[in-house]
Amino acid sequence: MPLDTQSAIIEMQGISKRFGPVRALEEASLTIHRGRIHGLVGANGAGKSTIIKVLAGILRPDAGTIRIDGQEVTRLTPALVEKLGVHFIHQDRLLVPTATVAEAIFLRHEPRIGPFLNLRAMRRRSAELLKHYFDLDLPADALVQDLTTAQQKIVQITRALAQEAKVLVLDEPTAALVKREVDSLFRVLRRLRDDGISVIFISHYMQEIEEICDEVTVMRNGTDVGVVDPRQSGIDEIVAMMINRDMGEMYPARSVAIGAPVLEVQGLSRDGSFRNVSLTLRAGEIVGLTGLLGSGVKELVQCLFGLDRPDAGRVAIDGQEVALGSPVQAVGRRIALLPEDRRAHGVAMGLSIADNIALASMQRYAKGGLVSAAKEAAIVDGLIRDLSIKTPHRHNLVRNLSGGNQQKVAIAKWLSCQSRIYVLDEPTVAVDVGAKVEIYNLMNRLAAEGAAILLMSSELEELVGMCDRTLVIYRGELIDEFTRAEADTDSLLAAASGAARKTARETA
Amino acid sequence: MLNLSTPMPIEERLKAISNYAVIFALVVIVAGFAIAAPSFLTGANLYNLILNNVVMLAIVAIAMTIVVSSGGIDLSVGVSVDMASMAFIMLLKAGVFVGTALFAGIGAALVVGLINAILITRLRISPFLATLGILFIGQSVQKIASGGGKPVYLANAKFAPTFNAIVKSEVLGIPTPMLILAAIAIAVYVLLHKSVFGRYIRALGAQPGVAWYSGIRVPFHTSLVYIIAAGLCGVTGILLSSTVKSYVPLSGDGYLLDAIGACFIGTTISAQRRPSVLGTLIGVLLLAVTRNGLLLVGWNFYWQQVGIGLLVFAVLALSFGLRGRGH
Ligand SMILES: Nc1ncnc2c1ncn2[C@@H]1O[C@H](COP(=O)(O)OP(=O)(O)OP(=O)(O)O)[C@@H](O)[C@H]1O
Ligand SMILES: [Mg+2]
Numbered sequence: 001m002p003l004d005t006q007s008a009i010i011e012m013q014g015i016s017k018r019f020g021p022v023r024a025l026e027e028a029s030l031t032i033h034r035g036r037i038h039g040l041v042g043a044n045g046a047g048k049s050t051i052i053k054v055l056a057g058i059l060r061p062d063a064g065t066i067r068i069d070g071q072e073v074t075r076l077t078p079a080l081v082e083k084l085g086v087h088f089i090h091q092d093r094l095l096v097p098t099a100t101v102a103e104a105i106f107l108r109h110e111p112r113i114g115p116f117l118n119l120r121a122m123r124r125r126s127a128e129l130l131k132h133y134f135d136l137d138l139p140a141d142a143l144v145q146d147l148t149t150a151q152q153k154i155v156q157i158t159r160a161l162a163q164e165a166k167v168l169v170l171d172e173p174t175a176a177l178v179k180r181e182v183d184s185l186f187r188v189l190r191r192l193r194d195d196g197i198s199v200i201f202i203s204h205y206m207q208e209i210e211e212i213c214d215e216v217t218v219m220r221n222g223t224d225v226g227v228v229d230p231r232q233s234g235i236d237e238i239v240a241m242m243i244n245r246d247m248g249e250m251y252p253a254r255s256v257a258i259g260a261p262v263l264e265v266q267g268l269s270r271d272g273s274f275r276n277v278s279l280t281l282r283a284g285e286i287v288g289l290t291g292l293l294g295s296g297v298k299e300l301v302q303c304l305f306g307l308d309r310p311d312a313g314r315v316a317i318d319g320q321e322v323a324l325g326s327p328v329q330a331v332g333r334r335i336a337l338l339p340e341d342r343r344a345h346g347v348a349m350g351l352s353i354a355d356n357i358a359l360a361s362m363q364r365y366a367k368g369g370l371v372s373a374a375k376e377a378a379i380v381d382g383l384i385r386d387l388s389i390k391t392p393h394r395h396n397l398v399r400n401l402s403g404g405n406q407q408k409v410a411i412a413k414w415l416s417c418q419s420r421i422y423v424l425d426e427p428t429v430a431v432d433v434g435a436k437v438e439i440y441n442l443m444n445r446l447a448a449e450g451a452a453i454l455l456m457s458s459e460l461e462e463l464v465g466m467c468d469r470t471l472v473i474y475r476g477e478l479i480d481e482f483t484r485a486e487a488d489t490d491s492l493l494a495a496a497s498g499a500a501r502k503t504a505r506e507t508a
Numbered sequence: 509m510l511n512l513s514t515p516m517p518i519e520e521r522l523k524a525i526s527n528y529a530v531i532f533a534l535v536v537i538v539a540g541f542a543i544a545a546p547s548f549l550t551g552a553n554l555y556n557l558i559l560n561n562v563v564m565l566a567i568v569a570i571a572m573t574i575v576v577s578s579g580g581i582d583l584s585v586g587v588s589v590d591m592a593s594m595a596f597i598m599l600l601k602a603g604v605f606v607g608t609a610l611f612a613g614i615g616a617a618l619v620v621g622l623i624n625a626i627l628i629t630r631l632r633i634s635p636f637l638a639t640l641g642i643l644f645i646g647q648s649v650q651k652i653a654s655g656g657g658k659p660v661y662l663a664n665a666k667f668a669p670t671f672n673a674i675v676k677s678e679v680l681g682i683p684t685p686m687l688i689l690a691a692i693a694i695a696v697y698v699l700l701h702k703s704v705f706g707r708y709i710r711a712l713g714a715q716p717g718v719a720w721y722s723g724i725r726v727p728f729h730t731s732l733v734y735i736i737a738a739g740l741c742g743v744t745g746i747l748l749s750s751t752v753k754s755y756v757p758l759s760g761d762g763y764l765l766d767a768i769g770a771c772f773i774g775t776t777i778s779a780q781r782r783p784s785v786l787g788t789l790i791g792v793l794l795l796a797v798t799r800n801g802l803l804l805v806g807w808n809f810y811w812q813q814v815g816i817g818l819l820v821f822a823v824l825a826l827s828f829g830l831r832g833r834g835h
Contacts, residue, residue, distance in 0.1 A: 307721075331723025339721055348715035350780065359711055360722035362704045370702050397780070413722065 007034045008067075009167060009198050010055065010086070015064035017050055019400065021392055024050040025061070026222040032167065037189060037199040039209045039230065042219030043243050043432040044404030045390040048202050049091050051219075052171050056088050057081045069166075085166030089156050089173055091202075091403050091430070094343065097145035101138050102126040105159045129158050134184045149176045149340050150293060150458070161188060168192065169200040172403065174208060175429045176340065178292070178458045179493065186212050204404070204432050205459070206235040218242055243434040250437060251465030254444040258468070259283030261319070262452040263335075263421050265304070268313030273299035274476040277313070281421065281452035286443060288463035288470030288487075289456050292496050296476040297456060298340075301423055304454075305337040306330040317421070331360055333421075336414035340425040340456075346410035349399040353391060354380045356398055356409050361417040383412040388438065403430040411439065415446075422446065422453045428462065440466060460489040474498045523779075529827035530776050530787075533819070534794050541801030548804050559675075560751065561796040563685045564744045566789060569767040570696050571740035573788045576771050577700055578733045579713035580635035584624060585767055587646030588617040588738040589760025592745025594650065597660050597755035606670050614742040620646065621738025625731035635734075643761075650757040661754040674750040685747055692740060697785040709733060710782075766795055769820060776827035794819070 010032040017025040025047045032038050040048050053059040055066065057076035066073055068084050095104045102119075105126040111118040123140035130136045134154050144152060157173055168189075174182050189199050189212060203209055209216060210230045218226050218241040226241055263281040268274070274296035281287055291297035302308040304315070306324040314321055317333050324330050330337070339345040347356050357380050358365045365375050380394045387408040391401060398409055407430050414422065424443075428436045443453055443466065457463055463470050464487045472480040472495040480495045541548040568585050575582040596613030600606070620642065627638035651657050662671075677684045700706040708729045711719040720726050744763070749755050773794060774787025798819050802812045 305721075327721055327723045328725050337721065344715075344717045345721040346718065348711055348718045350714040351710065355707060355710065356718075359707065359718070359724070362707060366704045369704055370698070371704060371707060 008032065009034050009069055011065075011067040012051065012055060013065050013067075015051060015054055015066075016062045017047075017054060017059060018062055022400075023222055025054070027064075028219065028222060028224050030055075030217055030224060031227075032198050032200060033215075034198055035193055035196045036214040037193050037201055037212055039213035039216035040200055040202045040219065041204075041206075041209060041216060041238060041242055043434055044408075044430075045402040046219040046242070046432075047222040048219055049171055049402060050222075052088065052090070052169055052200070052202070055081070055086065055169065056090070058090075082163075085164070086169065087160045087163045087165040087167070088169045089160050089171060091171040092343075095144045095152055095156060097143070099144050100141050101130075101144065101147070101155055102140040104144050104155050105129060105162060107159065109163065126158075129162055130154070133158055133161055133188050134181060148293060148298070150178070150181065153177060154181065157185060161192075165192075165197060167198045167200065171202045172204070172430055173201075174203055174205060176426055176458060179460070182208065204430065204436075206239065206433060209238070210235055220244060239433050242432070250433075250440075252437065252441055252444060254448065256284040256444075256448050258285050259450060262317065263304075263454075264316040264319070266314045266316070268300070268303060268310045268315065270296075270299055270303060270308065270310050274473065277473070277478045279471060279478065281454060283450045283452055284447050285469070286447050286453045286455060286467050288467035289454055289473065290460070290463060290470060290492060290496055291473035295473045295496070297473045298425075300473065301337070301425060301454075301456065304330070304423060305335060307337075331417070331419075334417070334419045335421045336360075336417055336419035336423065338410055338414060338422070338424045338427050340429075342407060342410055342429075347398045347406055347413075349406075350397065352395045352397055353384065353389065353401070353409055354394040357383055357394075357412045357416050360413050364416065379416060380412075383415055386415070387412055387442070388435065404432055404435060407431055408435065408439075411442075415442075420451050422451055423456075424453060425456045426458065427455070428457070428459070460492050463487065463492060464489055472496050526827050526829075527777050527779055530773055530790055530794065530823050533823045533826065534790060534797065537794070537797055537801065537819075541797070541804065545801060545804035548801055553800070553804070557796060557800045559683060559685060561800060562792055563689045564747050564751075565763055565766050565770070565796065566689055566792045567692055567744045567747075568741050568763040569770040569788045569792050570692060570785060571737035572767040572771045573774070573783045573785060574696060574700065574709065574733055574740075575635070575737050576783045577706075577713050578709045578730065579716060580628070580730070580733065581639065581768070582624065582734065582737055583636065583639040583764060584620060584642040584646060585737070585741045586758070586760035586762070586764050587642055588620045588741035589745040589748065589763060590646065590650055590755075590758060591616040591620055592742035593749040593755045593760065594653065594660075594757075596746055597662060597749050600667060600670065601660065601662060610746060613746050614739055617738045617742025617745060618735055619738075620741075621735035622731075624734040624738065628734065629727035629730050643764075647758055647761070654755075654757045657757045659754050659756040663753060667753065671750040671753050675747060688743065688747070692743065693785055693789060696740075700785060705729065705732070713782075766792075769816075770795055773820065773823055776823065794823070 008031050012030040015025050015028045028047060028051055030051060042048050050059065054061045057078045057080060066076065068086065102122045106122050111121040111125065126140045130138050136154060138151060144155065147155065153173065153176060160168055173185065193199060201213060213230050216228050216230050216238060217224050218228065218238060220242060228238060230238065259282055261280050261282050265277060265279045268277045277300060289297055299308065303310045304324065306326045306329050309325065315324055316322065322333055343349065354376055358376060364379065365371050384391065384394060389405050389408045389412065391405065398406055401409065411427065428439055431439060447453055455463065455467060468484055470482045470487050470492060471478055472492065474496060475498070482492065547553055568589065571585060572582060592613040595616035596609050599609035599612050624639055624642055627633045628635055654660065675685055679687055700709065708719065708724050711724065712726065712730065716726065745760065748759065770791030771783050771788050773791035775781045775783050777787040777790065778784055795816060798816055799812050802815045807815060
């Protein structure tokens with residue numbers, strides 16, 4: 001497909017940006033055409049978010065030129081860019097937690113009557129927009145902080161969609177969204193494209209890139225290494241350009257002897273969330289857990305980590321009944337929770353990588369109450385290497401890492417703990433394909449070493465590819481269990497939506 | 509990606525320089541006063557300045573530094589100072605053994621910290637409101653106990669040796685209060701910057717949700733923070749009442765704003781703008797030197813306050829201005 005430069009709406013050329021010793025962008029270029037959905041892919045830390053922030057006027061580049069609509073702009077500011085019709089959903093900019101849904105959607109574009117806000121219209125319109133785009137019923141007065149991560153993302157996307165945009169830039173909008181929500185988003189994006197609007201779409205999900213993008217810019221180490229048509233070059237070729245090596249099998253095979261039960265849950269209930277859930281995790285086992293939004297899965301996990309208390313039921317570890325009244329006790333029993341909301345609960349952005357990794361297992365780093373710098377260097381650097389966390393030094397702030405590398409730090413914290421039971425809520429969110437495989441390998445290694453893993457994922461392929469068994473929760477009840485042989489994405493989705501399975505299941 | 513040999517861009521350098529704005533200000537101010545007021549740089553003045561203005565404030569400011577590091581604030585530091593001072597003086601007056609009176613003084617301050625801890629961790633009141641409440645209550649309690657705010661003097665010669673032993677004595681030629689400050693500064697430095705507990709404090713200050721999700725005993729460590737801070741303030745209470753040989757109700761409140769000021773001025777020496785013991789000590793010096801210098805050049809108390817206010821603005825403007833608008 002010939003690329004018609006006449007119709008370029010955004011041309012970024014030779015953009016460089018350094019943060020101290022880190023070269024985040026080096027002579028990177030990006031050209032976006034009118035009425036196209038343009039994918040931007042690259043490994044964690046390749047510079048995708050950085051080039052987007054340069055375009056948004058948040059970061060000032062050290063070198064390079066930017067043209068919007070054929071006009072060179074030198075001093076970009078967020079306000080100016082928005083005036084030029086370019087709208088953003090950034091990967092790491094959050095909504096104001098104490099704003100309501102309506103306020104978040106209309107922030108800085110509030111409907112007015114004279115000088116006054118038209119609150120009624122705001123509430124009504126926001127409810128309409130959410131319904132229209134995502135078929136989602138969210139109370140307009142709900143506080144952002146009370147929404148799930150996925151709901152917050154949807155509110156952010158809706159805000160951007162509600163603008164009169166010429167270009168819409170979405171930095172990993174689909175992380176943590178389930179298939180149905182992604183489909184809704186794609187429907188909207190296609191409609192916008194057909195109206196002549198351009199979209200920049202960043203994602204680590206290659207199927208999404210293949211499905212929705214008209215052209216794709218691949219970035220590696222701060223530079224663009226090629227523009228391809230995803231319909232001609234397959235996923236494999238794109239991935240090879242991204243990581244510059246062969247990736248191998250996505251879901252590495254493994255053969256592990258399943259051992260004795262580690263975690264046994266008996267008749268666990270929490271009023272209004274889930275009822276009478278019983279499950280067993282054995283040493284060496286990877287068990288999937290899935291359910292739609294509001295099915296009670298999240299609440300169940302909260303109870304397993306002591307963040308919430310069940311109203312009935314028992315939990316036993318290694319055959320011994322335990323009380324999990326708080327995360328202190330859960331961590332004491334060597335349970336690890338990789339939480340879904342990385343920024344609020346996973347990593348402390350203002351602390352260093354080392355501080356974060358050591359936080360949950362300080363006893364390993366201590367010598368008479370003091371932190372041993374030598375032990376810290378040894379353990380932390382080992383984990384940085386193991387997980388290939390991209391950073392110049394362990395003392396760097398987590399805030400300055402790319403999104404995927406932040407996620408790896410959150411995982412490293414629990415590896416440092418040498419936990420036995422891993423509850424992983426969306427472990428590969430925001431992680432690039434290469435690193436994904438590394439994390440899968442790591443999970444397999446942990447299982448082989450005798451850990452038990454409970455895996456939650458909105459990416460059903462991940463459950464199908466990784467889990468020995470997958471449990472499905474529907475409306476608060478554990479309604480089905482799939483073995484590795486039985487599981488496929490369609491049947492998991494059907495079960496999670498409450499469709500009964502045809503075949504009777506007597507054997508467990 | 510990594511190339512350490514390339515020179516730092518201007519922006520980065522300014523940022524690095526901005527960390528030293530407060531030290532630069534201190535040097536300029538000392539030099540300025542040395543020229544403007546001949547008596548400023550004399551041994552006697554500096555000695556007095558440090559013993560009477562720096563040591564006691566510095567201990568309270570260090571206590572504040574611990575609390576601020578944990579993401580909190582303690583508005584009741586003055587109450588802890590006063591409670592220690594009141595218990596100490598009243599017990600001495602009642603004829604109790606000095607050692608017991610000392611312990612009781614520190615103990616009274618610790619009780620203030622314990623109450624703060626309970627309000628914050630059990631009743632989940634925000635640190636600002638909890639310690640503000642204790643500030644109000646503490647002031648009233650003192651007024652009631654002292655018959656409307658009458659000081660309790662122990663001018664009696666009988667007590668002079670006790671007080672002198674505390675504030676006028678020397679060890680190896682160094683005044684005891686300075687040694688006490690040095691010991692506290694070093695201990696808190698180790699606590700905040702080298703110990704496991706310090707890591708927990710920092711995590712609490714940076715992101716309490718992450719600390720909780722990492723299995724840290726958040727209520728326990730938060731409680732310790734407020735109790736330790738109050739205990740340190742108690743030390744100042746003992747030093748203060750020994751210096752003035754009396755208990756003067758509400759006299760501890762004078763430390764509150766200076767302690768907060770010193771702590772936040774001190775954050776400008778760290779790249780991450782975090783509180784630190786060293787920064788706080790520099791902040792204390794800056795405030796104390798300025799006040800003393802302005803006094804010597806003849807400004808009265810009210811104009812000194814204006815001077816201090818301008819100074820704080822100048823240091824912060826310099827420090828944050830040099831950082832640029834960031835990225
Ligand atoms: N403020 C900053 N200070 C220092 N380094 C930074 C800063 N912001 C980004 N970087 C570094 O720049 C590089 C590019 O980061 P960027 O966020 O653009 O990556 P990305 O391609 O979006 O990755 P991801 O897929 O993980 O989101 C990374 O190495 C990152 O550590
Ligand atoms: Mg990114």
